[in-house]
Amino acid sequence: MGWQAVQDEVRARISRRVWKPGALIPHEAELARELGCARATVNRALRGLAEAGLLERRRKAGTRVALTPFRRAEFTIPLIRDEIEGRGQRFGCQVLSRVLRAPPPEVQARMEGGDAPILYLAALYTADNAPYVCEDRWINTHAIPAALEADFTAISPNEWLVREVPFDGGDFTLSALAADAGLAERLDCAAGSGLLVLDRRTWHAGQVITSVRLVFHPGYRMHSQT
Amino acid sequence: MGWQAVQDEVRARISRRVWKPGALIPHEAELARELGCARATVNRALRGLAEAGLLERRRKAGTRVALTPFRRAEFTIPLIRDEIEGRGQRFGCQVLSRVLRAPPPEVQARMEGGDAPILYLAALYTADNAPYVCEDRWINTHAIPAALEADFTAISPNEWLVREVPFDGGDFTLSALAADAGLAERLDCAAGSGLLVLDRRTWHAGQVITSVRLVFHPGYRMHSQT
DNA sequence: TCCTGTTTTATGTATGTACATAATAGTGAG
DNA sequence: CTCACTATTATGTACATACATAAAACAGGA
Structure with missing residues (x-):
């Protein structure tokens, strides 16, 4: 019995x-005997189930079935270009604004960088010319001075960063927002529409590299399976 | 060198x-030689990094650094009671409605159960008596006849199901909605507020057990790290 | 050139053994 | 009875070995 078969069982x-x-x-040794395989194989299977949240394991105490399984959910953060082109639509990106300016207080807090002016970019991503998601991005130009020279009309800010800048982690939050007049115009939707918002931070070597807010068009959905 | 140290390196x-x-x-054998450990140890380390999305591995082709790492994000679906009590607030749950009725077409599609009447529950969860999230739930009473007898005033529908009903998977989507008059009243917020919506389905033995929509209070956020 | 079948190779899996580690269970002294 | 120490035990990790498998690379022939 292979470890996959043990997992299935x-x-x-x-x-x-x-x-x-x-x-x-x-315990592992007994399951190994019962299922006719080595303990390492059982260990591999059970470890996987524990990582998935189905089992809880503790040394000496043994392995028990989780009381509330399937609490962990994984989903993949969309790569906007792939998401749009994957549906056969034409991807577009317009940079609406690009200035050096002092970030507002909430962005200062998120980036932990004080009130020194940094690079601000506003962009709109389109699918078949229809607004898909709008992006407000702040880039830590002290960590990434090259961002000041980059040509974001030839390549989207996101793609430039992924290509040029190493990073080793991040965090994000999902929330909702009602479209104000400005967002309604940018996304070409009714004012007051409910919009899904993703705020993301990216780290490298202990510094926040970039902080971005994506506001998706009305009706956008993120999917996941467990 | 242990597998964690190999991963760190x-x-x-x-x-x-x-x-x-x-x-x-x-390749693994060379890394094992360089780092002074067994190939199995390197395998364990690299497999983990591949699962995390940092590496891409293919037999014979070898292992390469992912072009777009950190696309996979994991978060834990909130257990509403824990979330509220974890912040030191008082958890409350009121069942507002409980009827047998034919589900609307979109719920029929989600539950794959046709138009036969099934159990519908509307509930409101509160934190210190303030509306926290409202729940609209449909329960497949053909699969779970016991749900017809359950006393959902003593225990919340969610907790009853987790305790009583086995299930082996599910899926969900996240989206946003503007509060209509009904939702505004249920959540005690301004009409037109942007609200985060979680639609979840739960499966067992190939059947949809329950389909639930959670609409969170304005300002609610879901967090995650990578 | 193109197709086909063979070789090579890196990862994937299985096993037995050994020891490490954490945490419970048990023991004995006070 | 309580505290401190010890023994026990289930999981965690490491290693050497062996074989499986997928897929790229190669060779040979049409």
Whole structure:
């Protein structure tokens, strides 16, 4: 029995409630004997299920079925160009604004960089010329001076950064917003529409490289499976 | 060198661009020799980084640094009670409605169950008596007849289902909505507020068990890190 | 040139063994 | 009874070895 088969068997037993939520399951050595494989194989299978949140494991205490499984969800952050072209539509990007300016207080807080002027970019991404998502981006020009020279009409800010700048992590939040007059115009939608908002920060070597807010067109959805 | 140390070393080399995006990295056996450990250890480390999206691996072709890392994001679906009590607020749940009725077409499509009447529940979750999130839930009573007898005043629908019903997967979408008059009243907010919406489906044995829409109070945010 | 079948190679998986580690369970002294 | 120490035990990790598998690279023939 390979580790995938062991996983399937364990999943099935949990699903059929042979092993109930919160219950202790047999230890690795016993499962290995029962299923006719090495303990390493069982370990591989159970470790995977624990990472998926289906099991909870502790040394000596053993392995038990999670009380609330499927709480962890994974989704892939959209690469806007791929998302649009993947549906057979034509991708477009217009840079609406590009200035050096002092960030507003909430951006200062997010970027932890004080009130020195940094690069601000406003862009609109379109699918078949229809507004798809608008982007407000702040770039830490102290960490990335090259951003001052980059030509963001030839390549989108996001693609330039991904290509040119190393980074090693980030965080983001999802929220909702009602379209004010300015957003309604940029996204060509009714004022007051509910809009999905993604705020993202990207890090490298302990510094915030860039902070970006994406406001999606009305009706946009993010999907995920568990 | 343990597998964690190997991971750290590889992360560092990617971060410092010793290995650039898209580039091939040395194969496992060579890394094992260089770092002074067994191939299995290197395999464990690299497999983890590939799962995290930092590397791309293919048999025979080798391992290369991902062009767009950090596209995968994981977050934990909130357990409403925990989320509220975790902030030191008082959790509350009122069931506003509970009827057997034919689901509207979009719910029929989501539940793949036709137009036979099923159980509909509307509830409001509160934090310190302030509306926190409102829930519209449909329960497949053919799969879960016990739901017809359950007392959802003593326990929230969500908690009852998690406790009583086995399930083995689900999916969800995140979107945004402008509050209409009804939602504004339920959530005690201004009509037209932008609201975050989570639509979730839960499966067991090939059937949709329950479909639920959560509409969060204005200003609600979901967080994640990569 | 193009197709086809063969070789080569890097990753993927399985196994037995050994030891490390964390945390429970048990023991004994006070 | 309580505290401190010890033994036990299930998981965690490391390693050497072996074989499986996918896919690129190569060779040979039409």
